[in-house]
Amino acid sequence: xxxxxxxxxxxxxxxxxxxxxxxxxxxxxxxxxxxxxxxxxxxxxxxxxxxxxxxxxxxxxxxxxxxxxxxxxxxxxxxxxxxxxxxxxxxxxxxxxxxxxxxxxxxxxxxxxxxxxxxxxxxxxxxxxxxxxxxxxxxxxxxxxxxxxxxxxxxxxxxxxxxxxxxxxxxxxxxxxxxxxxxxxxxxxxxxxxxxxxxxxxx
Amino acid sequence: xxxxxxxxxxxxxxxxxxxxxxxxxxxxxxxxxxxxxxxxxxxxxxxxxxxxxxxxxxxxxxxxxxxxxxxxxxxxxxxxxxxxxxxxxxxxxxxxxxxxxxxxxxxxxxxxxxxxxxxxxxxxxxxxxxxxxxxxxxxxxxxxxxxxxxxxxxxxxxxxxxxxxxxxxxxxxxxxxxxxxxxxxxxxxxxxxxxxxxxxxxx
Numbered sequence: 001x002x003x004x005x006x007x008x009x010x011x012x013x014x015x016x017x018x019x020x021x022x023x024x025x026x027x028x029x030x031x032x033x034x035x036x037x038x039x040x041x042x043x044x045x046x047x048x049x050x051x052x053x054x055x056x057x058x059x060x061x062x063x064x065x066x067x068x069x070x071x072x073x074x075x076x077x078x079x080x081x082x083x084x085x086x087x088x089x090x091x092x093x094x095x096x097x098x099x100x101x102x103x104x105x106x107x108x109x110x111x112x113x114x115x116x117x118x119x120x121x122x123x124x125x126x127x128x129x130x131x132x133x134x135x136x137x138x139x140x141x142x143x144x145x146x147x148x149x150x151x152x153x154x155x156x157x158x159x160x161x162x163x164x165x166x167x168x169x170x171x172x173x174x175x176x177x178x179x180x181x182x183x184x185x186x187x188x189x190x191x192x193x194x195x196x197x198x199x200x201x202x203x
Numbered sequence: 204x205x206x207x208x209x210x211x212x213x214x215x216x217x218x219x220x221x222x223x224x225x226x227x228x229x230x231x232x233x234x235x236x237x238x239x240x241x242x243x244x245x246x247x248x249x250x251x252x253x254x255x256x257x258x259x260x261x262x263x264x265x266x267x268x269x270x271x272x273x274x275x276x277x278x279x280x281x282x283x284x285x286x287x288x289x290x291x292x293x294x295x296x297x298x299x300x301x302x303x304x305x306x307x308x309x310x311x312x313x314x315x316x317x318x319x320x321x322x323x324x325x326x327x328x329x330x331x332x333x334x335x336x337x338x339x340x341x342x343x344x345x346x347x348x349x350x351x352x353x354x355x356x357x358x359x360x361x362x363x364x365x366x367x368x369x370x371x372x373x374x375x376x377x378x379x380x381x382x383x384x385x386x387x388x389x390x391x392x393x394x395x396x397x398x399x400x401x402x403x404x405x406x
Contacts, residue, residue, distance in 0.1 A: 049306070068300075069294070092271075094275075099267070129329045143251065
């Protein structure tokens with residue numbers, strides 16, 4: 001098995017945290033996007049969209065999409081279970097995983113893509129769209145703070161992939177958009193301190 | 204069990220097609236967004252984001268997010284399997300399901316939200332962003348056409364949730380953005396005719 005990674009990406013980080021939580025050590029290759037290593041014929045044969053991560057299995061099968069890789073690794077290495085333990089719990093984890101992705105992580109990435117100098121000239125940027133996403137993420141932090149009332153973790157009574165995805169979103173919100181949990185958002189702040197204290201948080 | 208639906212939504216349609224494929228008949232309530240039924244305290248208690256669909260279980264547990272609802276229904280009603288039959292197949296289905304969602308369905312919804320008159324005054328619209336999404340979806344149709352070379356279905360040798368999501372995306376691309384498979388995109392066109400011929404296609 002081989003993992004094709006991009007160290008700075010919040011998406012690949014989700015897989016790295018999951019691997020660390022499960023104690024998996026998978027040989028990893030860093031793909032340098034700035035040098036165009038993601039656009040070589042060899043890499044495009046692994047992922048025709050030219051993005052990271054990819055998990056290459058021993059028979060050459062390539063799995064792309066962070067969430068698909070996480071789910072596959074959880075299935076073949078079930079302990080600790082990070083996608084839920086029974087059908088209803090798995091449904092709740094998937095629901096919250098999606099919410100964290102669609103409401104927070106992806107909007108944060110959009111702010112970055114549409115406002116950061118790194119992307120100038122590389123991709124069309126629409127600052128007005130970044131502004132809308134900025135408002136949305138700020139509102140969602142408030143929403144998540146309320147949802148976390150009385151809860152230690154986002155989807156169940158334990159740490160799951162929903163927390164991992166939220167963690168990567170909150171981390172990038174701070175680094176790339178200057179949006180951070182406010183002191184009055186006590187539940188969100190407590191959750192953030194809780195997940196950040198895990199030894200896997202910087203994977 | 205009760206299903207809270209919005210007939211016009213491509214997201215809820217994914218669940219409706221999956222239910223039809225499995226022969227499930229779940230009591231359904233239509234939520235009229237134009238009348239604000241999705242913002243009542245009663246509905247917000249089921250989904251604090253005020254969007255559809257929701258699957259309410261008999262004990263009152265509410266599952267939101269189309270993909271989470273589809274996965275839950277697939278798990279408790281496994282035949283026919285629409286998420287894959289073994290770990291590697293399930294990984295491929297999830298990978299393609301995600302690609303169809305992130306590369307096609309969600310961008311198509313963004314074109315609609317950012318350019319259609321229906322949303323004027325309801326949500327901030329950025330036409331320049333709709334234009335970027337229009338280019339992306341057009342390019343992704345080409346990409347998908349190439350990926351479908353020699354294949355009847357998107358993720359495996361059979362019909363899966365990846366086809367369902369792609370179907371809903373292609374349908375909305377035509378209806379809401381005027382983007383359709385081109386005659387020279389022979390694989391995409393053949394796939395579209397194949398999935399559209401299923402008795403569940405209009406669910």
